[in-house]
Amino acid sequence: ISNLILLTIFGLGIISCADKATPLSENNIIPKPLSVTEAEGSFTLTNETKLVTLGNASEINPVIEIFQSLIKPSTGFDLQKVESGESNVIVFEIESASQKSPGEYSISIDENSIKIAASNGEGLFNGIQTLRQLMPAGIESSSKLDGKIKIGAGKIEDKPEYAYRGFMLDVARHFFPVEDVKHVIDLVSKYKINFLHLHLSDDQGWRIEIKSWPLLTEIGSKTEVGGGEGGFYTQEQYKDIVAYAQSKFITVVPEIDMPGHTNSALAAYGQLNPGITVPEKGAVAFDRKDLGVDGMATPLYTGIEVGFSTLDTDKDITYQFVDDVIRELVELTPGPYIHIGGDESLVTELEDYIPFMEKAQAIVTKYGKKSLGWDEIAHARLEPGAVAQYWAKAENAVLAINQGNQVLVSPATKTYLDMQYDSTTYLGLHWAAYIELDDAYNWDPTELDAAVKKENILGVEAPLWSETITERKEIEFMMFPRLAAIAEVAWTKKELRNWESFSERLKKHTARWDAMGLNYYKSPKLVWE
Ligand code: TNX
Numbered sequence: 001i002s003n004l005i006l007l008t009i010f011g012l013g014i015i016s017c018a019d020k021a022t023p024l025s026e027n028n029i030i031p032k033p034l035s036v037t038e039a040e041g042s043f044t045l046t047n048e049t050k051l052v053t054l055g056n057a058s059e060i061n062p063v064i065e066i067f068q069s070l071i072k073p074s075t076g077f078d079l080q081k082v083e084s085g086e087s088n089v090i091v092f093e094i095e096s097a098s099q100k101s102p103g104e105y106s107i108s109i110d111e112n113s114i115k116i117a118a119s120n121g122e123g124l125f126n127g128i129q130t131l132r133q134l135m136p137a138g139i140e141s142s143s144k145l146d147g148k149i150k151i152g153a154g155k156i157e158d159k160p161e162y163a164y165r166g167f168m169l170d171v172a173r174h175f176f177p178v179e180d181v182k183h184v185i186d187l188v189s190k191y192k193i194n195f196l197h198l199h200l201s202d203d204q205g206w207r208i209e210i211k212s213w214p215l216l217t218e219i220g221s222k223t224e225v226g227g228g229e230g231g232f233y234t235q236e237q238y239k240d241i242v243a244y245a246q247s248k249f250i251t252v253v254p255e256i257d258m259p260g261h262t263n264s265a266l267a268a269y270g271q272l273n274p275g276i277t278v279p280e281k282g283a284v285a286f287d288r289k290d291l292g293v294d295g296m297a298t299p300l301y302t303g304i305e306v307g308f309s310t311l312d313t314d315k316d317i318t319y320q321f322v323d324d325v326i327r328e329l330v331e332l333t334p335g336p337y338i339h340i341g342g343d344e345s346l347v348t349e350l351e352d353y354i355p356f357m358e359k360a361q362a363i364v365t366k367y368g369k370k371s372l373g374w375d376e377i378a379h380a381r382l383e384p385g386a387v388a389q390y391w392a393k394a395e396n397a398v399l400a401i402n403q404g405n406q407v408l409v410s411p412a413t414k415t416y417l418d419m420q421y422d423s424t425t426y427l428g429l430h431w432a433a434y435i436e437l438d439d440a441y442n443w444d445p446t447e448l449d450a451a452v453k454k455e456n457i458l459g460v461e462a463p464l465w466s467e468t469i470t471e472r473k474e475i476e477f478m479m480f481p482r483l484a485a486i487a488e489v490a491w492t493k494k495e496l497r498n499w500e501s502f503s504e505r506l507k508k509h510t511a512r513w514d515a516m517g518l519n520y521y522k523s524p525k526l527v528w529e
Contacts, residue, residue, distance in 0.1 A: 021150035031491035055094030104159035164459025172202035191487035257341030266297030307346030343374035
């Protein structure tokens with residue numbers, strides 16, 4: 001009503017309406033911050049606003065550049081960096097002797113300044129992602145923004161509940177080019193996701209160049225589910241993805257799935273099943289270095305069955321292969337984790353599976369990294385620091401915890417973004433569940449099993465398997481809005497989360513997705529005006 005009165009009395013246009021700052025307490029921030037305190041007044045961003053650096057410049061400058069390129073397209077502002085200033089400034093501070101944990105940040109807003117403070121660049125970056133959500137939705141578009149950018153005064157203090165907040169993209173079942181992966185990185189970084197797990201190999205395709213085993217890509221990358229052309233990342237391209245992710249404070253976790261899910265490797269280096277017609281190229285691979293159990297490997301596979309392939313866990317050459325692949329991956333991967341798969345090895349005997357997973361972990365340790373593996377890996381002895389990714393069986397998560405190891409939580413019934421929203425969803429599978437937006441939100445990692453407690457949990461990850469996903473628009477549709485829900489489960493304390501608040505914030509949030517041109521699912525769980 002007060003806006004209406006203003007409009008009539010002063011004859012102001014719609015644009016001026018947007019000139020009024022939304023009070024800080026009415027923010028729509030996702031994931032929800034730890035605390036928000038509102039104050040009188042607001043800050044107005046102008047072309048004259050200066051960006052002040054306080055503290056370690058090498059941590060601050062990259063974040064300032066990100067902020068400048070966030071503001072420019074929709075405003076045309078060329079915000080300048082300065083050493084000091086008090087009025088009309090945004091201060092980026094790396095606190096010396098900070099009490100803040102990595103990733104934690106605070107934002108103080110008054111009439112003259114906004115101050116973002118953190119103990120490291122990652123914290124400042126998280127602060128920027130919050131700040132962008134305090135600006136009009138039009139900031140997400142390159143069209144010129146109408147009206148002023150005003151931000152309500154007050155203070156936000158925020159830190160993540162879990163250190164690992166992940167998204168997984170399956171590039172094996174369908175291959176996605178580097179540009180799509182970068183697009184996904186852009187999207188998830190807005191929700192404070194800080195790990196990108198790439199599922200780089202499976203029965204249907206091998207997607208990363210390994211120089212010491214060239215046929216993996218020369219043969220093993222050449223197709224995908226449904227028979228399309230497939231593809232792979234050269235080592236240079238993979239490094240480019242890793243660096244791009246790093247620039248957004250995201251750590252890449254590469255996965256080579258073993259000893260099952262290996263038909264693409266076996267099609268390249270295995271004794272193929274003689275009952276099956278061998279394509280021209282497959283024939284080249286015959287018995288060079290044979291990783292397989294005789295006659296089990298098929299030529300390149302384009303279906304979606306799981307659990308039919310295995311490396312031969314008795315052969316020395318198999319461990320030479322694992323060593324070479326992990327060594328080359330480690331050279332390209334600055335992050336702490338190498339994911340060695342271990343799921344659904346249904347044709348590997350448990351007595352073979354266990355020593356294989358132990359040897360594979362030892363190789364990861366030898367090269368200075370920690371292993372991640374799907375929950376079945378907990379049947380093996382886990383190396384210190386190895387993490388089991390709980391996707392199906394709580395009892396496996398408990399096996400890991402009983403060994404003193406942590407779990408990464410990805411229950412298929414809550415976090416699998418390839419699951420259909422409901423029975424009418426035109427993409428996806430539903431073997432685990434239909435996962436509507438509220439299903440993806442209304443759960444907590446500490447409620448999965450009595451034995452899985454907060455301190456046992458490294459974090460939460462949402463995997464997007466790609467049997468049915470072939471292009472960027474489909475990735476977006478299965479990710480959003482559910483990724484926002486999982487991001488809040490991973491970032492925000494259980495006590496601060498509730499569906500009513502989340503769904504209200506999310507609904508307003510969709511204006512940002514419209515501005516970005518995102519192909520998101522319009523969940524009936526939200527009331528659409
Ligand atoms: C199970 S989750 C799998 C994947 C499939 C997925 C499809 C897991 C560790 N294995 O191989 O792509 O289901 O939803």
